[in-house]
Amino acid sequence: xxxxxxxxxxxxxxxxxxxxxxAGAALRAQHGPQSVCDFSLGNPDVEPPAEFxxxxxxxxxxxxxxxxxxxxNAGYPEVRxxxxxxxxxxxxxxxxxxxxxMSCGASGAMNSVLKTxxxxxxxxxxxxxxxxEYVSYVDNHGGKLITVPSRADFDLDxxxxxxxxxxxxxAIIINSPNNPTGRIYPEETLRKLAAxxxxxxxxxxxxxxxxxxxxxxxxxxxxxxxPGIMALYPHSIVATSYSKDLSLPGERIGYAxxxxxxxEAKLLLDGVVLCTRILGYVNAPALMQRVVAxxxxxxxxxxIYRRKRDLFCGALAAMGYxxxxxxxxxxxxxxxxxxDDLAFVKALQEELTLVVPGRGFxxxxxxxxxxxxxxxxxxxxxxxxxxxxxxxxx
Amino acid sequence: xxxxxxxxxxxxxxxxxxxxxxAGAALRAQHGPQSVCDFSLGNPDVEPPAEFxxxxxxxxxxxxxxxxxxxxNAGYPEVRxxxxxxxxxxxxxxxxxxxxxMSCGASGAMNSVLKTxxxxxxxxxxxxxxxxEYVSYVDNHGGKLITVPSRADFDLDxxxxxxxxxxxxxAIIINSPNNPTGRIYPEETLRKLAAxxxxxxxxxxxxxxxxxxxxxxxxxxxxxxxPGIMALYPHSIVATSYSKDLSLPGERIGYAxxxxxxxEAKLLLDGVVLCTRILGYVNAPALMQRVVAxxxxxxxxxxIYRRKRDLFCGALAAMGYxxxxxxxxxxxxxxxxxxDDLAFVKALQEELTLVVPGRGFxxxxxxxxxxxxxxxxxxxxxxxxxxxxxxxxx
Numbered sequence: 001x002x003x004x005x006x007x008x009x010x011x012x013x014x015x016x017x018x019x020x021x022x023a024g025a026a027l028r029a030q031h032g033p034q035s036v037c038d039f040s041l042g043n044p045d046v047e048p049p050a051e052f053x054x055x056x057x058x059x060x061x062x063x064x065x066x067x068x069x070x071x072x073n074a075g076y077p078e079v080r081x082x083x084x085x086x087x088x089x090x091x092x093x094x095x096x097x098x099x100x101x102m103s104c105g106a107s108g109a110m111n112s113v114l115k116t117x118x119x120x121x122x123x124x125x126x127x128x129x130x131x132x133e134y135v136s137y138v139d140n141h142g143g144k145l146i147t148v149p150s151r152a153d154f155d156l157d158x159x160x161x162x163x164x165x166x167x168x169x170x171a172i173i174i175n176s177p178n179n180p181t182g183r184i185y186p187e188e189t190l191r192k193l194a195a196x197x198x199x200x201x202x203x204x205x206x207x208x209x210x211x212x213x214x215x216x217x218x219x220x221x222x223x224x225x226x227p228g229i230m231a232l233y234p235h236s237i238v239a240t241s242y243s244k245d246l247s248l249p250g251e252r253i254g255y256a257x258x259x260x261x262x263x264e265a266k267l268l269l270d271g272v273v274l275c276t277r278i279l280g281y282v283n284a285p286a287l288m289q290r291v292v293a294x295x296x297x298x299x300x301x302x303x304i305y306r307r308k309r310d311l312f313c314g315a316l317a318a319m320g321y322x323x324x325x326x327x328x329x330x331x332x333x334x335x336x337x338x339x340d341d342l343a344f345v346k347a348l349q350e351e352l353t354l355v356v357p358g359r360g361f362x363x364x365x366x367x368x369x370x371x372x373x374x375x376x377x378x379x380x381x382x383x384x385x386x387x388x389x390x391x392x393x394x
Numbered sequence: 395x396x397x398x399x400x401x402x403x404x405x406x407x408x409x410x411x412x413x414x415x416x417a418g419a420a421l422r423a424q425h426g427p428q429s430v431c432d433f434s435l436g437n438p439d440v441e442p443p444a445e446f447x448x449x450x451x452x453x454x455x456x457x458x459x460x461x462x463x464x465x466x467n468a469g470y471p472e473v474r475x476x477x478x479x480x481x482x483x484x485x486x487x488x489x490x491x492x493x494x495x496m497s498c499g500a501s502g503a504m505n506s507v508l509k510t511x512x513x514x515x516x517x518x519x520x521x522x523x524x525x526x527e528y529v530s531y532v533d534n535h536g537g538k539l540i541t542v543p544s545r546a547d548f549d550l551d552x553x554x555x556x557x558x559x560x561x562x563x564x565a566i567i568i569n570s571p572n573n574p575t576g577r578i579y580p581e582e583t584l585r586k587l588a589a590x591x592x593x594x595x596x597x598x599x600x601x602x603x604x605x606x607x608x609x610x611x612x613x614x615x616x617x618x619x620x621p622g623i624m625a626l627y628p629h630s631i632v633a634t635s636y637s638k639d640l641s642l643p644g645e646r647i648g649y650a651x652x653x654x655x656x657x658e659a660k661l662l663l664d665g666v667v668l669c670t671r672i673l674g675y676v677n678a679p680a681l682m683q684r685v686v687a688x689x690x691x692x693x694x695x696x697x698i699y700r701r702k703r704d705l706f707c708g709a710l711a712a713m714g715y716x717x718x719x720x721x722x723x724x725x726x727x728x729x730x731x732x733x734d735d736l737a738f739v740k741a742l743q744e745e746l747t748l749v750v751p752g753r754g755f756x757x758x759x760x761x762x763x764x765x766x767x768x769x770x771x772x773x774x775x776x777x778x779x780x781x782x783x784x785x786x787x788x
Contacts, residue, residue: 002601002658004513004535007665010672043464053454060447060454068642070437104498104646107674115534119398136672140509140534141398207396248462250680252498252646264396271401278404278530280501285679286644 006139015132016360017041020345024354037353037381039369042179042330044247046300046372052246055294059287068286073277074269075102075255075284079293086296087238087257090217092231099265101256101272102284105249106215109239109256109272110137111279113211114171116271118143122170124211127156129333129361131179131213143170147362153324154183154333158192165200171209172197176226177216180361180368181333182326184220187227194233207263210236215254216329218245218299221306224327234261237268242292244329245299253288305330308371308378315382319389330372333358337393341367344392351384400533409526410754411435414739418748431747431775433763436573436724438641440694440766446640449688453681462680467671468663469496469649469678473687480690481632481651484611486625493659495650495666496678499643500609503633503650503666504531505673507605508565510665512537516564518605521550523727523755525573525607537564541756547718548577548727552586559594565603566591570620571610574755574762575727576720578614581621588627601657604630609648610723612639612693615700618721628655631662636686638723639693647682699724702765702772709776713783724766727752731787735761738786745778 003011014022020040027036074080080097088095103109114124120142126134127150138145146164151157161172172193176185197208212229217240220226229236241254258268276283312332313325323334336344341357341364348355358366371378397405408416414434421430468474474491482489497503508518514536520528521544532539540558545551555566566587570579591602606623611634614620623630635648652662670677706726707719717728730738735751735758742749752760765772 002603002656003510003661003665004516006513007510007668008661011661011664011668041464043460045460048462057454060451066437066439066644068442068644070435070643104674105676107676111674116397116401119400122398133672137674140673209396249464250460250462250677252676252679262396267397267402267405270405271397274401274405278527279534279673280498280505280531281675282499282501282646283644285646285682287681288679 010136016356020354020356023349027349027352027354031352035352037377037384039371039373039381040354040356042244042370042372043249044244044300044330044372045374046247046304048247049295049298049300051295051298052248052291055291059290071283071286073283074273075100075289079289082293082296083255083257089297091228091238091259093228093259093261095257095260099258099260099269101269101276102289103239103241103254103256103276104252104281104284105243105254106213106239106241107133107137108252108276108281108284109241109254110211110213111140112272112275112281113237113239113256114138114143115141115275115279116268117170117209121168123166123168124170125161125164125172127161127174129180129358129363129366131175132361134173154178154181156185156189156193158189158196161193162196162200165204165208167204167206169204169206169208171211173211173213174229175213177220177326177328179216179329180331180356182329182331184224184226184328187232190227190229190232197233197235207235209262212236212238213240214238215241215244219302219305219330220328221302221309222327226328230259234259235263237262246292246295247300248288251285251288253284253292255284305372308375311375312369312371312378316385319386320393321385321389330370332369332371333366334369336365336367337389339365341365344388347388347392348384351387353381353384404530410750414748414750417743421743421746421748425746429746431771431778433765433767433775434748434750436638436764436766437643438638438694438724438766439768440641440698442641443689443692443694445689445692446642446685449685453684465677465680467677468667469494469683470687473683476687476690477649478651483691485622485632485653487622487653487655489651489654493652493654493663495663495670496683497633497648497650497670498646498675498678499637499648500607500633500635501527501531502646502670502675502678503635503648504605504607505534506666506669506675507631507633507650508532508537509535509669509673510662511564511603515562517560517562518564519555519558519566521555521568523574523752523757523760525569526755528567548572548575550579550583550587552583552590555587556590556594559598559602561598561600563598563600563602565605567605567607568623569607571614571720571722573610573723574725574750576723576725578618578620578722581626584621584623584626591627591629601629603656606630606632607634608632609635609638613696613699613724614722615696615703616721620722624653628653629657631656640686640689641694642682645679645682647678647686649678699766702769705769706763706765706772710779713780714787715779715783724764726763726765727760728763730759730761731783733759735759738782741782741786742778745781747775747778
């Protein structure tokens with residue numbers, strides 16, 4: 001037995017997103033790449049904004065000493081200061097660079113934060129449906145993920161969360177705009193969550209941190225915006241990336257920002273810096289740190305995503321699919337016609353069209369469409385969605 | 395108590411390299427940056443080879459679809475194929491891209507490999523003195539680092555390693571050229587180690603993997619070369635980076651390569667890919683993958699390091715310091731005059747000169763010089779080394 005038991009099991013139970021990705025590769029090999037409509041992966045198709053290419057080319061052309069060398073594990077001080085300015089604007093709380101740790105994407109930030117917070121057996125609450133990598137991220141550090149179903153409208157169910165708070169609860173992860181639902185949690189809900197955590201404190205004997213995973217913050221439509229959690233609850237940490245708003249997921253660049261008013265904020269920061277080092281990230285990639293510093297507040301043209309969303313939602317609604325039009329991210333999360341998400345996904349796959357079953361996010365009976373693909377692919381998929389609805393949607 | 399107990403303790407027991415780094419920052423602030431001679435950090439001062447800048451500029455200028463997007467977690471297939479060609483040359487074993495996983499530096503590769511191999515309580519053996527981050531890397535995944543003193547000449551003590559093999563031994567880490575000693579393990583020693591592991595197999599009931607951490611492979615002097623472990627022992631994994639040979643430590647780019655003849659090689663590969671994802675690295679940075687693919691076999695001009703080494707070693711020998719002239723990496727590891735490494739480092743620090751005490755590598759009584767700094771800094775430090783030798787070296 002070469003492999004760790006846990007890793008061996010994880011390989012056998014490959015994630016649904018991964019399985020669909022592999023199914024797509026097989027179908028493309030068999031039928032040709034043009035014949036497959038793949039909505040399984042959240043890999044942005046919109047190019048980074050023009051300013052990105054300009055900044056990158058300029059920084060690459062500028063001679064600097066030890067340009068690709070080590071810097072402090074937290075990142076370049078001047079980069080952290082730029083990020084802090086923007087986070088202050090978004091969160092409604094004044095941060096300096098001392099509250100920011102540059103990271104290898106949101107997943108790097110999330111793992112460093114979780115390792116900092118978790119003792120073995122500590123619990124982390126998340127609302128379902130959710131991005132299932134959270135299970136691994138919490139498990140990596142000896143914690144246990146506690147899943148709580150969301151409300152029917154995919155808003156947080158604060159009462160249900162309250163009922164799961166215990167002396168082992170270390171943190172709650174909120175992901176807004178949400179993957180897979182596209183839901184933006186309203187300020188009212190977040191206020192209620194904050195009040196609930198404050199009230200629970202004496203009873204459970206500890207401060208529960210909110211970890212906000214918000215890579216889709218800038219991808220919102222119809223005038224929607226994402227409330228800043230730090231202004232509502234001081235014990236908050238933002239763990240996020242530039243993967244989606246600047247279309248840079250392959251470059252692994254993001255950050256963790258700790259609300260300066262959080263309990264033990266300074267020690268938390270030291271912990272996240274230490275964990276960035278000892279988890280083997282060491283530091284966020286040097287070149288991309290310098291690039292994103294110049295692009296604070298920018299994002300790809302969200303109108304492109306809005307048009308794709310409207311096109312897809314319009315067609316699906318006309319076919320009889322049931323869903324709420326998402327106001328953020330680039331996912332649609334409809335009910336699976338017939339109620340069995342696996343049967344639906346399989347039927348759609350026979351039509352060379354790939355989506356991820358809801359159980360891949362902890363909610364069977366639904367499915368996720370990632371519409372961050374070329375518009376012609378979206379259009380080409382409509383007959384398949386229509387056909388499978390006719391077949392299963394009775 | 396916001397922080398995990400373990401992380402809290404780790405912060406309190408900050409690594410010696412880190413402490414010296416912070417002492418350096420404080421001294422620079424107090425006395426001016428020019429007055430401090432800092433040999434504490436292995437941050438290469440030699441610029442990347444000219445080909446690096448050319449490849450980077452060219453790739454940045456070339457339009458590509460989803461150039462900064464996700465790719466398979468293992469890396470771009472064409473990049474993996476290029477790396478496999480070079481690893482085949484170095485290791486004397488034929489690898490294809492299917493045996494390579496691109497990683498966030500050697501530390502990312504090492505963590506993914508260790509998580510793949512280790513069940514809770516499994517042991518990993520390493521020879522002392524060593525890079526102390528190994529303790530964290532093994533601990534991250536529930537393992538236990540077993541340290542075995544090296545021989546007096548800093549070669550591996552294979553008999554001592556044999557005595558520590560148990561049914562819990564999952565792996566041995568070898569780091570050659572070594573940090574901190576600069577020692578290159580001879581082929582004869584590695585053959586003996588391989589034979590020992592083969593013989594132990596029936597007794598301990600498991601295959602022990604060798605993990606070769608070799609970021610200094612190309613930084614060798616006086617005609618020395620580093621034997622390929624894969625040709626000597628099939629159950630071998632190379633976990634390494636371009637940080638030192640291309641002077642890119644800030645960019646976090648490296649790889650894990652698994653010997654195709656290793657036991658369960660295919661499953662190991664799947665495990666390392668999975669762990670790359672779930673540990674939150676997700677993939678090695680996209681742009682740097684494409685850059686290093688074009689630079690296989692290249693390295694910085696090692697003559698620059700050789701000259702620094704010779705300058706430093708010549709001066710230290712003349713002052714009476716005791717050490718073996720290292721034939722690899724960019725470290726010198728002398729005995730601390732007087733025998734107390736802490737007293738020595740402190741005395742040197744009073745002269746605004748920073749080195750790391752041997753206990754930071756698990757071997758008190760010695761100290762490490764990282765000579766990857768500007769030559770004038772090396773020259774400026776000689777009076778301090780002379781003065782402290784006069785003071786403590788009796």
